[in-house]
Amino acid sequence: MYDGAQWIEFSVNSAADASQAVMRTVNYALRVPKVLILRYYDRVPVQEVKLSRQSILERDGYRCQYTGKVFPQKMLNLDHIIPKERGGRTTWENVVTSSIHCNSVKANRLPHEAGLKLIRRPSKPKARPFVSKLIRGSCDESWAYFLGDKTG
Incomplete structure (x- = not known):
């Protein structure tokens, strides 16, 4: 240093x-x-990740959470694991990316009722410092240690 x-x-x-x-x-x-370390600072601004179609697609990597296949954005829907008709809410833990086909097959049923299984349990993404949003996937490899998992 x-x-x-x-x-x-x-x-x-x-x-x-x-x-x-x-x-x-x-x-x-x-x-x-490539890396600057700020040794003294007063509160790093943290931005909550807002629940939106785009943020769900990004969280899931544009991958159907029932088949694991990656699709273009226009071929994907958002699916409520517990359907809204059954009291399911629009939360990070209840909404996943789904192919149009899988969403049609599942309809207003629970995944197991439609013969589907989630490839992973959905969760709310971690809030990140404001810098992560600015660099979105365009950072140097040497930054990974400081920013956590992925920056996009």
Whole structure:
């Protein structure tokens, strides 16, 4: 780990490889660090993930939760595991991505009544710092440790 002065010295005294981004100033060619650690801060803003069609599709990876197959967005529906007619609510734990075919087969039944089985139990995604939304899948591999599982 380097502080600012150490980073300038490191940048000046060592050559950057071809994959390393460089920021030029009048006096220096500074390597652009891939990770910055903020040592002191006051409250990192956290944004709740809103329950929406798009967020359910993203949570499930555009994958039918009954067959495991990935489909284009227009070929997918949202399915209430416990149908609304039976008191099922629109919650993270009760709504999953479903192919149009599976949703039609299931209709207003419970999955086992339609001969279907969920490939995984649905859950609410973790709230993430605001940065995760900004980078959405376009981060450097070296960031994974700091951001958790996936950033998209």
